[in-house]
Amino acid sequence: MRPNTRHARRWLRLAALLIVSSTLLFGCGSDGESGEQDSGPPLDCESDDTLPCSFAEAGSDTNRQMLDLMVDARFKLIDGSTPAEVSAWLGDQPAVVEVGVNDDAIHFRVDGGRPAELWLPALTGDLPAPATDDSAAALTRTNELVAHTEGRSRETKRAAILTPFQWDFHEDSFGSTEADTVRKTLQRHADYQHDAAFEVAIDNAVTLDTLQNWHEFDVIHFSTHGTCWADEGEDECYDVGLLSGQRVGNVLTEVLGSGEQRDPEAIAASKQKANEQISEMDDPGLYLSLLQVQEVNSGVNELVFVVGVKADFFRAAYGHGLDDKFVFVNGCLSMSRVGRSIGEAITSDDSVYLGWDDTVDNEVALEATKALYPELAEHGYTSKVAIEKITDGLDQVRERIEQDLIQKGEEVPASLDAQLLKLRDGERDMRVREVVALLPSGGSVDIEPPAPAPQNPDDPEPAPTPRFQRLEEGGNITGFVDGMVGDGADDSLVPHVLVEGIDPEAGGPDADYKLYFELDGEQIGGKYPLRDHGQQVPMFPWAWAVTDLKVPTGRDMTPGTSYKLGVFLELPDGKTSRHSATELRINSACDAHFDAGPVSWSAGAAQPDTPFGSIVATDLGQEGTMQLLLNSPDGSTSMVATAGVPYDGPGSYPVSLVFTSSGSTAESIIGLESPRDDNGDRVLGTLTIDRILGDAPHLLAEGIVQGTVENPDTDTAYQANASFTVPISVAVPGGGDNAGNSSDWDQACGLERH
Numbered sequence: 001m002r003p004n005t006r007h008a009r010r011w012l013r014l015a016a017l018l019i020v021s022s023t024l025l026f027g028c029g030s031d032g033e034s035g036e037q038d039s040g041p042p043l044d045c046e047s048d049d050t051l052p053c054s055f056a057e058a059g060s061d062t063n064r065q066m067l068d069l070m071v072d073a074r075f076k077l078i079d080g081s082t083p084a085e086v087s088a089w090l091g092d093q094p095a096v097v098e099v100g101v102n103d104d105a106i107h108f109r110v111d112g113g114r115p116a117e118l119w120l121p122a123l124t125g126d127l128p129a130p131a132t133d134d135s136a137a138a139l140t141r142t143n144e145l146v147a148h149t150e151g152r153s154r155e156t157k158r159a160a161i162l163t164p165f166q167w168d169f170h171e172d173s174f175g176s177t178e179a180d181t182v183r184k185t186l187q188r189h190a191d192y193q194h195d196a197a198f199e200v201a202i203d204n205a206v207t208l209d210t211l212q213n214w215h216e217f218d219v220i221h222f223s224t225h226g227t228c229w230a231d232e233g234e235d236e237c238y239d240v241g242l243l244s245g246q247r248v249g250n251v252l253t254e255v256l257g258s259g260e261q262r263d264p265e266a267i268a269a270s271k272q273k274a275n276e277q278i279s280e281m282d283d284p285g286l287y288l289s290l291l292q293v294q295e296v297n298s299g300v301n302e303l304v305f306v307v308g309v310k311a312d313f314f315r316a317a318y319g320h321g322l323d324d325k326f327v328f329v330n331g332c333l334s335m336s337r338v339g340r341s342i343g344e345a346i347t348s349d350d351s352v353y354l355g356w357d358d359t360v361d362n363e364v365a366l367e368a369t370k371a372l373y374p375e376l377a378e379h380g381y382t383s384k385v386a387i388e389k390i391t392d393g394l395d396q397v398r399e400r401i402e403q404d405l406i407q408k409g410e411e412v413p414a415s416l417d418a419q420l421l422k423l424r425d426g427e428r429d430m431r432v433r434e435v436v437a438l439l440p441s442g443g444s445v446d447i448e449p450p451a452p453a454p455q456n457p458d459d460p461e462p463a464p465t466p467r468f469q470r471l472e473e474g475g476n477i478t479g480f481v482d483g484m485v486g487d488g489a490d491d492s493l494v495p496h497v498l499v500e501g502i503d504p505e506a507g508g509p510d511a512d513y514k515l516y517f518e519l520d521g522e523q524i525g526g527k528y529p530l531r532d533h534g535q536q537v538p539m540f541p542w543a544w545a546v547t548d549l550k551v552p553t554g555r556d557m558t559p560g561t562s563y564k565l566g567v568f569l570e571l572p573d574g575k576t577s578r579h580s581a582t583e584l585r586i587n588s589a590c591d592a593h594f595d596a597g598p599v600s601w602s603a604g605a606a607q608p609d610t611p612f613g614s615i616v617a618t619d620l621g622q623e624g625t626m627q628l629l630l631n632s633p634d635g636s637t638s639m640v641a642t643a644g645v646p647y648d649g650p651g652s653y654p655v656s657l658v659f660t661s662s663g664s665t666a667e668s669i670i671g672l673e674s675p676r677d678d679n680g681d682r683v684l685g686t687l688t689i690d691r692i693l694g695d696a697p698h699l700l701a702e703g704i705v706q707g708t709v710e711n712p713d714t715d716t717a718y719q720a721n722a723s724f725t726v727p728i729s730v731a732v733p734g735g736g737d738n739a740g741n742s743s744d745w746d747q748a749c750g751l752e753r754h
Contacts, residue, residue, distance in 0.1 A: 040319030164245020249274030285312030380501030
């Protein structure tokens with residue numbers, strides 16, 4: 001039975017499987033790189049006269065010797081010989097100059113040839129059909145796509161997700177694959193919400209070419225098998241390799257029977273095809289592996305040749321290493337003494353590389369991916385902080401697996417003890433996305449809008465939306481202006497800014513977090529320490545909001561003019577995060593929004609009279625959609641009311657409702673939503689604003705949100721009600737809070753007094 005670890009070695013002790021999950025950080029680093037590399041460091045093969053750098057250099061005759069020995073050795077194993085006996089047989093062959101054996105693999109090298117290996121445990125899964133020209137070229141860059149990449153916004157990100165052995169790794173208990181986890185988590189952030197954000201290659205779509213274009217991506221998740229190479233009788237490995245997923249030759253089926261059942265012509269044809277293919281490969285650092293596969297559905301046993309890569313392959317591809325990249329090798333030995341060589345070949349000193357210090361259990365490695373990406377992508381933490389955040393959770397996973405094995409009477413493997421580490425620890429750290437954002441004019445921390453319709457008709461899931469809305473192209477920044485627009489005098493801006501990725505356990509942002517702004521490409525104002533001007537967002541402790549910073553523009557802001565506004569955050573690691581929006585406008589529309597106020601809440605007998613602490617709204621003006629979020633003080637319960645029309649004074653507005661509760665003892669969040677009507681819309685609720693009180697610009701709105709919510713899983717319905725009295729702020733072009741009188745505000749904003 002195949003050990004449940006991510007490895008293919010036990011060089012006399014353990015086995016190694018590597019999942020390479022590399023995350024290039026494009027967003028919080030310097031401007032994009034050209035991808036051009038110098039000649040790079042010398043290759044290992046260049047210092048060994050007996051070791052050719054490539055299969056092409058080894059030549060067809062030498063490669064044929066290697067293939068003959070690989071197949072003959074495999075059949076000896078099938079016919080009952082022990083690994084030690086097969087290793088000894090290989091060592092007796094005149095052409096063999098290196099050989100090693102362990103519990104899980106045999107490796108050898110013929111004179112003048114590249115390394116070869118035979119995996120001993122069988123992989124389990126349904127081997128996909130051979131790659132077609134179309135699937136093999138799935139990630140090939142086209143001129144159009146390269147142009148898009150080079151010309152795209154500095155703030156947008158791209159991810160290549162490569163899983164050549166998805167058929168073997170399978171899904172988790174929830175039916176989610178590793179590729180699903182990475183894509184869905186990254187897609188929750190606006191940086192990854194564009195048409196060219198993701199390229200996913202699964203199984204046969206992963207080739208050697210897809211491992212050599214990592215300059216173009218911001219996140220690379222490469223999930224594969226790996227192996228460690230050691231001398232005979234040595235416990236320590238001297239090299240580490242990864243399987244690329246690229247097959248050569250033909251798949252040999254039904255080969256585990258006796259010799260009489262084998263088809264010599266089919267075997268010869270497969271070896272001949274493999275020889276022709278590898279003899280044309282001039283990439284340095286390749287090796288060949290012969291895998292045994294046991295089909296789950298049919299029970300058929302197969303042999304397949306797969307090309308592997310070592311550190312020389314990446315040295316040749318990336319010279320002295322990629323700059324400003326974030327690489328996570330999620331697998332065995334990727335941060336061991338030897339495994340570091342791959343990280344050092346892929347990344348420069350200016351990048352981050354993560355990996356495991358020893359062999360790692362499959363489930364632990366997958367759970368690490370599921371836990372790490374939210375910390376990196378959703379919270380915006382650096383790698384070091386993210387690793388610290390998930391450590392306790394991984395320990396719990398290890399304890400659960402260990403208890404399960406003990407109850408079954410099975411041995412607890414050492415692979416449960418692997419630790420996730422950072423290469424070059426103590427040096428600069430990085431993040432996988434931008435952590436600063438301009439918020440829309442007239443709102444503070446905006447709530448998450450409903451998920452839009454699926455972007456792909458074949459994908460039943462709606463595209464995820466960001467937790468916070470950002471100021472986008474064409475937005476209205478009237479609410480940012482402090483001063484009388486169009487009067488010839490210089491105005492100031494009071495932009496609303498959100499900064500994420502601040503570890504609350506570190507005591508807030510230190511002095512190195514500094515904000516500055518650009519208007520139409522020119523810096524305005526000075527540099528502002530975040531700790532002096534920001535406030536922590538209670539519901540999201542990793543986030544800080546800036547809403548009262550007055551930035552002089554040095555100009556008179558005028559309606560009808562298009563502006564570009566950018567915010568920049570200097571980070572402690574010396575990098576800069578940024579967000580900008582173009583085609584921004586100031587016009588005569590009135591923006592009004594709820595700031596905060598006490599709210600009471602009840603939801604039938606299930607949630608009686610729970611006090612709520614705040615209510616906020618997004619884009620509550622004459623343009624856009626009203627959207628209210630009611631939150632309990634501890635954040636355990638919330639209700640969202642969304643109206644598809646803008647605020648237009650007191651009255652009732654049809655809304656959709658979503659009620660969410662997560663109790664202190666509950667492991668999962670329960671979401672209750674309004675039932676859908678015949679058109680599929682949720683409209684069974686109302687937001688009623690009864691009256692407007694006070695003198696502008698300091699007004700009060702009184703009203704109630706009510707409707708029906710239901711749990712589709714249990715077919716249970718609740719009546720939801722929330723009454724509120726909440727301040728309203730209004731902004732009119734031409735002045736700040738002290739401009740105008742009540743009648744001016746009423747007329748501009750269309751307010752009706754009662």
